[in-house]
Amino acid sequence: MNTTCIFCRIGKREIPCDIVYEDKETLAFLDIKPHAKGHTVVIPKVHAETLFDLPNEKINAFFLGIKRTMERIQKALQPDGFNVGWNQNQAAGQVVPHLHMHIFPRYRGDGGGSMHSIISNPGTMSVTEVAALFK
Ligand code: AMP
Numbered sequence: 001m002n003t004t005c006i007f008c009r010i011g012k013r014e015i016p017c018d019i020v021y022e023d024k025e026t027l028a029f030l031d032i033k034p035h036a037k038g039h040t041v042v043i044p045k046v047h048a049e050t051l052f053d054l055p056n057e058k059i060n061a062f063f064l065g066i067k068r069t070m071e072r073i074q075k076a077l078q079p080d081g082f083n084v085g086w087n088q089n090q091a092a093g094q095v096v097p098h099l100h101m102h103i104f105p106r107y108r109g110d111g112g113g114s115m116h117s118i119i120s121n122p123g124t125m126s127v128t129e130v131a132a133l134f135k
């Protein structure tokens with residue numbers, strides 16, 4: 001636990017939140033500034049700033065918590081779909097330095113975009129040139 005981390009404190013239930021789902025390792029609660037009805041954040045209770053910092057043995061429990069949270073939202077709010085993802089590091093918009101998955105329930109005609117609307121700036125390298133960097 002990181003005593004100065006707001007999401008660690010929420011995970012320890014020192015700061016109140018509106019719980020959507022909870023198990024031993026995971027807590028899901030409503031975002032205080034929702035971008036969609038039922039916008040929820042899911043955190044591992046252990047402090048990890050990004051996915052890279054979450055130990056591999058914690059990944060399964062975290063992902064299962066995400067699935068269970070989505071099932072709860074589906075049952076309670078009957079959305080027509082979801083966007084699910086996280087902001088990793090400041091460059092990608094991360095504000096709270098404790099890994100959290102955003103779950104955006106989506107409703108037909110809600111006016112939102114897809115993941116593709118987050119960024120549209122592929123740079124000057126061709127896909128072939130980028131692919132070569134992985135070889
Ligand atoms: P991010 O930009 O990915 O770091 O998102 C942080 C999210 O946490 C934002 O959507 C905030 O509205 C949300 N948030 C911050 N503090 C709280 C809180 N005390 N309870 C619920 N959500 C919070």
Ligand code: ZN
Pocket residue numbers: 002005006007008009046047048097098
């Ligand atoms: Zn933390």
